[in-house]
Amino acid sequence: MATIKDVAALAGVSLGTASRVLSGSSQTSPDSRARVTAAAEQLNYIANGPARSLRRSRTDVLGLLVSDIRNPFFSELAHAAEREAQRRGYTVLLANADEDAAQEAAYLRTFASQRIDGLLIAPQGSDLTQLRSMRDSGLPLVFVDRSVDGIDVPTISTDNDEGVRSALTWLHGRGHREVAFVGGPPAVSTGSERRTAFLRIRDELGLSADPRLIAHGDFRTESGVEAMRAVLASGARPTAVLSADGLMTLGVGRALREESARQLGVVEIVSFDDLDWFSLVSPPISAVRNDATAIGRLGVAALVDVIEGRPAASHRVATSFVDRSAEAAAGAGA
C-alpha cells in the first residue's frame, strides 16, 4: 500500500507539505494541494493509513455509501440502517455514489478522512484497489445489496435468483411466453445475478429466447424508458416485461404509455423492487418485494459485530412476490 512518503515523492513536495494537505490543513498553497491530491489519487493512498486505526478513538458514527439516494430501494435501506444503528447507539452518515465509480471513489476518500467506526457500502464494482486499501487499513467494512469479486467482507444481499424465479413463474402461469427483460448493468453484481437468473429460468420454463426481448439499463428511470423503447422498436412483441429495479420500472411504464395509452394495460409489467405507488397505477403493478429494510438492518448488525470484534456472516435475504392481479380486476372501473 502507498505510504505518505510515496505521495510526497510523486507530488514533488516535502513530507510535511504532503501531510498538511492530506490532513486538510489550510496552511497549504493551491498548487501543492492540487499536486498532492492528484498523487494520492494516482497511488490510491488512503488518508492516514494503518496508523489511523491505531490512533482512532471510537465515535459511534457509521458511514453508509449507497448507489443512488433517489432510488427508493436505497432510501428505504438507508432509513432501516439508521434505525438499527440508533437502536445500537450509533448514528449514520450517508453518501451517494450516484451510480458512478468516480463519485464512489471520492466518497471513499471523504469517509477515510472522517471519524467513522466502520463503513457499509453498496459497491459499484469497479474500484477494487481503493476498497482493498480501506479494508487493509483496518476500517470495518460490510457490503450491502451488492458485492465485488475478490474482496471478501460480510455481505448482506438479496436472493436475486429466487426473486427472478418468482416473477417468471408467475408470468408463465398467466400464460405469458414472450417476456421482455429490462436488466441492470452487468458490471454490478445485482445486474449480473438478475440477468443470469433470467436467462436460466426463462429456458427452464420454455419462455421465448428471442434476443430482441432483452435490453439493459443502469438501474435509473431514463435508462428504463430507453431500454423498453429499444425492445418495442426491435420488432419483438412482448406480452409482459420484467424490469430489474423499481426506477427502471417507472421508465418502462413511461415508455409503454408514450407508445400508446393502451400499451400500459396490454404489456403486463412485473418489477424487481416493489414501490409504494404500484397499487395506484391502472392496472396495478405486481412486484418482487426486495427487502431493503431487512438488508439495511442486517447490514448494520453485521458492521457493528465487526466493529465490536464479533464474527459476522454473509446473508442472502429472502424475497416475496406481491401479486396485484386481483386489485387490477377490482379497480377496473376506476
Place this chain on the structure above:
Amino acid sequence: MATIKDVAALAGVSLGTASRVLSGSSQTSPDSRARVTAAAEQLNYIANGPARSLRRSRTDVLGLLVSDIRNPFFSELAHAAEREAQRRGYTVLLANADEDAAQEAAYLRTFASQRIDGLLIAPQGSDLTQLRSMRDSGLPLVFVDRSVDGIDVPTISTDNDEGVRSALTWLHGRGHREVAFVGGPPAVSTGSERRTAFLRIRDELGLSADPRLIAHGDFRTESGVEAMRAVLASGARPTAVLSADGLMTLGVGRALREESARQLGVVEIVSFDDLDWFSLVSPPISAVRNDATAIGRLGVAALVDVIEGRPAASHRVATSFVDRSAEAAAGAGA
C-alpha cells in the same frame, strides 16, 4: 492572525454587526456588508474566527441534514446539493432527521463532532438551543426548504404561497368549491405557510369554509391515509383535495382507493410536490412543482459563500403548476 474584533474595528462597525455579516445574516445593511467584507479581506480574516481555524482545518466536506430521506423531495434536494458541491470541489455527507426532533438533535451532535466545513439543514423547528449554539460556534449554517423563527441564517425555500395559489386557482377554474386540505405539521415552517396560504386563498376564491374539509398529517404517507380517511368520515363531501406534500398525496390516493375504487377518479387530487409516477396513475395527478433541485443547488451555493467569507442572501424559489388534465382525457381508455 486577525480576529473578528480587528475586522469590526477596521470596518467601523460593532462586533455584533461584524459577526452577523460574517455569518451570512440577512439582518445587515448593504453598507455594513461591504465594509465588513472589505475589512475581512484586507486583514486576511479566516471566516468564522480564530477559534475555528485552530480547532478545525478545512476538509471540503459539507453536512446536509434532511427531514426525511424517504421523501422524494428531499432525496432530489440531496442529489442536487451533491452535484453542486462537487462542481465547487466539496463532497456532502447526508443525515436523516426522519421528521423527528430528537433524531435531528442527535445528528447535530454527530456533525459537530465530525470534520465538516458547514451545514445545510431543513430544520424540524423545535430545537433552537442547539442550532443557536452551532451557529454561535462559528459553523457556517444555511437553511433549506424550512426555517425557524429566531435563527437568522441564509434560507433557501419554496414560494409556498404561490404554489398553493396556483393549485387552488386551477381547482376553482375546474368548478371545484368543496376542496379538502391535507396539511403538514403546523410546527414546521412549510406546514404552517401552506396552511395559512390555503385558508387565505380559499376565502379569496370563495371556496367552502367547512372546517371538516381540513386535516393535518406529518408529511409522511401513513398520515396522508389517516387525514383523508378523517375528512371522508367527517361527513364533508369534497370534490377535490390539495395535499401539502408528495408522500401524503400517496396516502390520500390510498385512502380514496380503499374507500371505493371509484373515489380515486371522483375526488380530484392535486399535490404540493410533483412526483415521478403521477403521470402513470389513472387519472394522472396534477401538481405544484416544488423545485427541490434549485433549492439544493442554491443552498450549497449560499453555504459555500458563507464558508468562503462572501455574503449570502436568502431566496424564495418559484414553483410551477403541472396540469395533467389533458393526459387524463387521453389516457381514459387505458
